[in-house]
Amino acid sequence: MPALRVAVVGGHGKTGRAVCDALGAVDVGALPLGRADWPDLAAAAAGCEAAYVIAPNLHPDEPAYVGEVLTALIEAGIRRVVYHSVASPYAPSMPHHLGKAASEDLVRRSDLDWTILQPGAYLQNLDLTAAIDLPYSPDRPFGFLDLTDLGRAAAVVLTQPGHVGATYELASRVATVRELATGAGVEVRHVPDPKTHPGLSAMFEYYDDHGLLVGTRTLAALLG
Template sequence: MRVGILGGHGKTGRSVAAALERRGVAVRLLGRADGPQLAERLAGCDAAYLIAPNLHPDEPAYVTEALAALTRAGVGRVVYHSVASPYVPQMPHHLGKAVSEDVVRRSGLPWTILQPGAYLQNLDLGADVEVPYDVDRVFGLADLDEVGEAAATVLVEPGHEGATYELASRIASVRELAEEAGVRAVRVEDSAPAPLSAMFAYYDRHGLPVGTRTLTMLLEGAPR
């Protein structure tokens, strides 16, 4: 089996690739430079993992073009890397993923959609944790390596076509994580660009809870 990973040079793509290689699956890493020759580079791939560039200004258009390339290349199925709670009007970049999910579902390809929570690795717990939102809001947080293992599972095992899976490794607040690491959680002023500022404002009011049972199920039997 051979899997093409679109966005394969980023941290998520590398994690998925490592998990696939542990299963003896051949991997082809693809990046933005492969766009004009994407269908050609995908030739011989049985499946593809599709990751859009972070904060892409028009993710649905990017996904549409990628799916067209997959179809031309004869790729048998696609797994799309979305986000937990994609339909959140207060977070425009999440909405782009919600629309892209619809594009994937109507692509004509067998599909699976993964919706991971925020990565635990995004928080530096080696010092006081500074975030521009309420440190007591609850989040469903995903471990990057576990997301990679889950992605590999749905790519190589039968029975996941047509499924949409939320992924989180644990549920916690930033304060809880900081206390476990022996550091403080500190709320700071928000000075982020508009898309991230909108996301932080949503986090401040609602957090982003995500269930953990689905990821636990997908990891059963995975190489560790």
């Protein structure tokens, strides 16, 4: 039986699955928790020693969500928490990033043993098997993070000493989307914003102006 059991709040999405898979690979018990567990999250997480917290994408009030989760974890007797934030959380023109910045503050003031991970854009968000229609400039630099690397980093900070009180920006490689597309032999086209969500439109506008640059040395050090 695994010596450590981790509740992964938001564990049924692609991020949660990557974390659960990486924990399983190092013989840590992962308990994925989703919306069905919310009626009594504290009871669902009971028996876990630690938690990894992922909020739903573009949540309209992430600080309220994270605050409720932290309350439930404390009620469940959990003392160790890792919060899944975002690279450059304090970016005033991206409201969902600001929600994560406020949530980070809640985590830091929770009196729990916390670590915060700030991932760059996922490589897996780009389909490099066909032409890419991109609603922002393909020539801005990004720190891209592979989901497998994210999972491995989460497993490290949850199972090894020395990471309590740390905040880590994570990226596997730095590139532009055009460089990735060229390497894969596919075309990339800069297209208008489809305006499907105001938060996404704000993000695309920021990306168009600045990209989202994240260094790779922190992840390399974590993974050895």
